[in-house]
Every structure is written in structure tokens, then in C-alpha cells.
Amino acid sequence: xxxxxxxxxxxxxxxxxxxxxxxxxxxxxxxxxxxxxxxxxxxxxxxxxxxxxxxxxxxxxxxxxxxxxxxxxxxxxxxxxxxxxxxxxxxxxxxxxxxxxxxxxxxxxxxxxxxxxxxxxxxxxxxxxxxxxxxxxxxxxxxxxxxxxxxxxxxxxxxxxxxxxxxxxxxxxxxxxxxxxxxxxxxxxxxxxxxxxxxxxxxxxxxxxxxxxxxxxxxxxxxxxxxxxxxxxxxxxxxxxxxxxxxxxxxxxxxxxxxxxxxxxxxxxxxxxxxxxxxxxxxxxxxxxxxxxxxxxxxxxxxxxxxxxxxxxxxxxxxxxxxxxxxxxxxxxxxxxxxxxxxxxxxxxxxxxxxxxxxxxxxxxxxxxxxxxxxxxxxxxxxxxxxxxxxxxxxxxxxxxxxxxxxxxxxxxxxxxxxxxxxxxxxxxxxxxxxxxxxxxxxxxxxxxxxxxx
Ligand code: GDP
Ligand code: GDP
Numbered sequence: 001x002x003x004x005x006x007x008x009x010x011x012x013x014x015x016x017x018x019x020x021x022x023x024x025x026x027x028x029x030x031x032x033x034x035x036x037x038x039x040x041x042x043x044x045x046x047x048x049x050x051x052x053x054x055x056x057x058x059x060x061x062x063x064x065x066x067x068x069x070x071x072x073x074x075x076x077x078x079x080x081x082x083x084x085x086x087x088x089x090x091x092x093x094x095x096x097x098x099x100x101x102x103x104x105x106x107x108x109x110x111x112x113x114x115x116x117x118x119x120x121x122x123x124x125x126x127x128x129x130x131x132x133x134x135x136x137x138x139x140x141x142x143x144x145x146x147x148x149x150x151x152x153x154x155x156x157x158x159x160x161x162x163x164x165x166x167x168x169x170x171x172x173x174x175x176x177x178x179x180x181x182x183x184x185x186x187x188x189x190x191x192x193x194x195x196x197x198x199x200x201x202x203x204x205x206x207x208x209x210x211x212x213x214x215x216x217x218x219x220x221x222x223x224x225x226x227x228x229x230x231x232x233x234x235x236x237x238x239x240x241x242x243x244x245x246x247x248x249x250x251x252x253x254x255x256x257x258x259x260x261x262x263x264x265x266x267x268x269x270x271x272x273x274x275x276x277x278x279x280x281x282x283x284x285x286x287x288x289x290x291x292x293x294x295x296x297x298x299x300x301x302x303x304x305x306x307x308x309x310x311x312x313x314x315x316x317x318x319x320x321x322x323x324x325x326x327x328x329x330x331x332x333x334x335x336x337x338x339x340x341x342x343x344x345x346x347x348x349x350x351x352x353x354x355x356x357x358x359x360x361x362x363x364x365x366x367x368x369x370x371x372x373x374x375x376x377x378x379x380x381x382x383x384x385x386x387x388x389x390x391x392x393x394x395x396x397x398x399x400x401x402x403x404x405x406x407x408x409x410x411x412x413x414x415x416x417x418x419x420x421x422x423x424x425x426x427x428x429x430x431x432x433x434x435x436x437x438x439x440x441x442x443x444x445x446x447x448x449x450x451x452x453x454x
Pocket of ligand 1: 030031032033034035036037038039139140141142164165166167168
């Protein structure tokens with residue numbers, strides 16, 4: 001059996017394939033206790049036992065990067081959220097639905113020692129209707145005798161069950177080979193060629209005013225779209241007319257629904273955030289300016305950064321701010337949002353409508369930046385002057401040179417510098433800053449990497 005012994009996140013490969021675009025997403029789904037998290041740990045090559053035997057423990061992280069046979073992909077662990085017994089079936093179906101939306105490939109884990117349960121049937125039903133490739137992992141097949149039990153899982157109608165032991169690693173390499181087979185060569189274009197309305201994710205922790213802003217924006221012209229056929233879900237997106245164009249606000253059903261009191265709501269919310277980001281081009285991150293910035297605000301911002309989407313940060317409830325609060329807010333922003341000096345900022349009041357009209361110009365600007373392509377000749381002329389004025393620091397007695405540069409991608413913009421030697425991180429950041437100043441990428445992340453030519 002192939003083992004996953006040397007599987008894991010390989011940092012050295014990052015420098016080589018920096019501009020390969022978003023990674024394909026593998027979501028691991030299944031009811032509690034089938035071994036999802038054990039399997040995720042094995043896939044990402046994490047040795048230490050982080051699997052909790054305590055039910056209902058919320059694990060914070062959701063996505064991980066993994067490599068198998070040189071292919072990189074993102075693994076989404078839906079195991080961190082254990083639904084309550086009440087309403088469990090519905091929750092599991094919903095969890096599977098979200099996973100299906102955000103993933104390119106779904107890894108459905110079933111406990112072969114238990115066989116097919118009602119919950120497994122429900123998940124199977126949702127996944128069969130998802131249109132996404134599904135791989136059925138028959139877990140806890142710790143030895144050969146147990147492979148017979150795995151065969152019983154054919155009844156789910158999802159094709160051949162792949163026997164595996166997440167705990168011992170048995171056949172886990174074979175399973176990953178099957179996963180690799182189903183991964184798209186390049187992740188599918190998430191917004192299609194003829195692009196339709198631009199897609200906006202409205203994000204923020206509970207009570208920041210997402211629903212209020214949505215109502216304010218949508219007014220009476222709200223159109224509900226995309227009822228998902230054959231499921232119990234609410235409509236997913238809303239088309240909203242703003243500034244003479246139509247915008248698609250993704251997963252507004254999730255915003256309007258009040259599931260914040262649920263156990264595991266945090267984890268659930270972060271899955272939704274991630275899923276909304278996958279489907280959008282830009283995020284509006286709403287922050288309650290009347291209260292101190294929280295971990296949760298920063299976590300949402302981190303997810304946006306990780307996603308490579310354009311970003312507008314909207315400080316809401318401005319009507320509640322007195323002079324003192326305004327002063328401290330600016331301090332908090334200086335201290336805590338240093339990672340995203342590029343994000344566009346607006347101050348608004350969703351309740352009164354104050355300055356809400358400033359959102360549209362901000363998201364238009366950010367999307368423009370996100371799609372900007374700098375012509376190669378212009379980029380190289382600019383860099384030649386820049387390097388002449390401020391050469392890279394000498395390393396090992398040698399002066400590295402930038403031989404050539406190109407913008408390898410847009411949405412988000414990615415620049416590749418071909419160099420004759422290693423450029424220090426600080427120098428690369430300097431270049432990134434100057435590219436921003438010169439070409440204007442307000443509201444968009446940009447990425448600058450180097451390729452060393454011998
Ligand atoms: P999750 O709730 O689906 O994420 O499940 P966990 O990964 O937390 O695993 C639930 C329990 O099943 C833990 O006690 C694991 O040690 C155990 N388990 C997971 N995979 C295997 C396996 O391949 N064989 C056996 N025997 N036990 C396993
Ligand atoms: P959500 O959970 O993010 O959707 O937040 P809601 O839109 O439900 O808003 C939560 C609470 O904050 C409600 O009581 C709103 O009336 C209030 N709220 C939202 N925006 C504002 C605002 O700009 N100013 C004030 N004063 N209250 C607001």
C-alpha cells in the first residue's frame with residue numbers, strides 16, 4: 001500500500017509555482033465520528049494527534065494546503081463542527097451542500113465498521129445532486145478482512161467505495177491517487193467568460209449590520225434568484241441594482257438567516273465566509289465601528305486576504321460614534337489592519353443610509369484594480385529605473401539583477417521577476433510597494449514573486 005509518510009506541505013515548492021492561480025479545493029464531508037479529521041490530518045501530513053474525542057469540540061481552522069505527487073490542492077475540513085442531535089439531519093445536509101458549493105472534488109467519508117446510516121443516506125443524496133465529482137471513502141478499514149464491509153457502501157449509489165484506514169494510513173495513498181485523478185487540471189473559472197453581474201460577498205461577524213445594509217441597498221427592487229432545485233435551501237443570491245449596474249450579492253440567504261445561536265455557529269460561519277469568497281470577486285467586510293475590533297473581524301479579513309479577492313472595508317454604525325471612539329478607532333486600525341493597507345475604506349451607517357452611496361465607487365475601483373494588467377514594456381521600463389536608483393542588496397558578494405519582469409496574472413494581479421540571484425524579502429516588498437504607487441492597485445491584493453535564472 002502506498003503510505004502518506006512523506007506527504008505534507010512542502011514550502012520549497014511555493015517559490016516554484018507562485019503564479020499557478022487558485023488551488024483546486026477538496027472538501028471532506030461526512031457525519032460526526034467517521035474519521036474526517038483523522039483523514040484530513042493524514043492528507044496534510046500532520047503527525048501530532050489533534051483529533052478530539054470530545055464531541056462538539058470546535059476546531060478553528062477549516063482549510064489546509066496539501067501536496068500529493070507534486071500536485072497542490074486545498075483541503076477543507078468540515079469535521080470541526082459537530083451538529084447537535086436536534087435538527088442534525090438538516091444541518092448535515094446543509095453542511096454537505098455548502099461543501100459541494102465550494103469544492104471542486106468532494107471526499108465523502110463513511111465509517112465502514114458501522115455501515116450506511118440515515119445521515120450517510122442524506123449526505124449521499126445531497127452529493128449525488130451536486131454535479132461535483134464525489135469520492136466515497138470507506139474509512140476504518142484497518143485490515144484486509146474489513147474490505148468486505150467496505151463493499152456494502154456501494155448501496156449509496158456513489159460508485160466504488162475506496163477502502164482506507166485514516167488512523168493507520170492503510171491505502172491512503174491509493175485514495176489520494178483517486179482524488180488527484182478527479183482534480184481539475186486548472187481550477188474552473190469561477191466567474192465564466194461572459195461575465196454577467198460582478199459578484200460581491202458581504203461579510204462580517206453577527207450583528208455588524210449585514211442584513212440592514214442589504215435591505216438598505218436592495219430597497220424595494222430586491223430580486224431573489226437561484227432557488228436550488230430539489231433542496232430545502234433558501235434562494236442563494238440576490239441581484240441588486242446599484243449605480244446603474246446589476247450586482248450579484250452571493251449567499252444572501254446565509255446573511256438573512258439567523259443561525260447565530262446554534263452550537264458551532266462560529267465554525268459554520270467561517271465555512272460560509274469561505275464559500276461566499278470562493279464564489280465572489282470582491283468582499284465588502286463590514287465592521288462595527290462603535291465597538292472595539294475583535295478577533296473575529298480580523299479572522300474574516302484574513303480569509304479575504306487568503307482568497308486573493310478585492311476588498312472594501314466598511315466601518316458601519318458611524319452614527320453611534322463620538323469623538324473619543326473615533327480617535328481610538330483610528331488607533332486600532334493603524335495597529336490591527338497593517339496587513340491590508342491596500343484595502344479601500346468607507347465609513348457608513350446602514351441604519352440611516354449615511355454614505356452608503358460611497359460603497360459602489362469603492363467596489364468599482366477595487367474591481368478595476370483587481371483586473372488591471374500592466375503592459376510588459378511599461379513594467380520593465382519602470383523596474384529598470386527603479387533598480388538603477390535603488391539596487392537590490394548584495395548577497396554573497398554578488399549583485400542580483402532583475403533580468404525581466406512580467407505580469408503573469410490578473411484577478412488578483414501577480415507579477416513575476418526573473419532574476420540573476422536571490423532578492424531579499426524586504427527588497428521584494430519594496431518593489432511591491434513601488435508597483436502599487438506607480439500603477440495604482442487600491443482595493444486589490446497583488447503578489448510579487450521571483451524566479452531565479454542561473
Ligand atoms: P470526525 O468527527 O469525522 O472528524 O472523526 P475523527 O477524525 O474525530 O475520528 C473519530 C474517531 O474515529 C476517533 O476516535 C479516531 O481515532 C477514530 N478513527 C478515525 N479513523 C480511523 C480508522 O481508520 N480506523 C479506526 N479504527 N479508527 C479510526
Ligand atoms: P447582521 O447580523 O450583520 O445581519 O446585523 P443586522 O443588520 O441584523 O444588525 C444588527 C443590529 O445592529 C440591528 O439592531 C440593527 O438595527 C443595528 N444596526 C445595523 N446597522 C446600524 C447602523 O448603521 N447604526 C446603528 N445605530 N445600528 C445599526
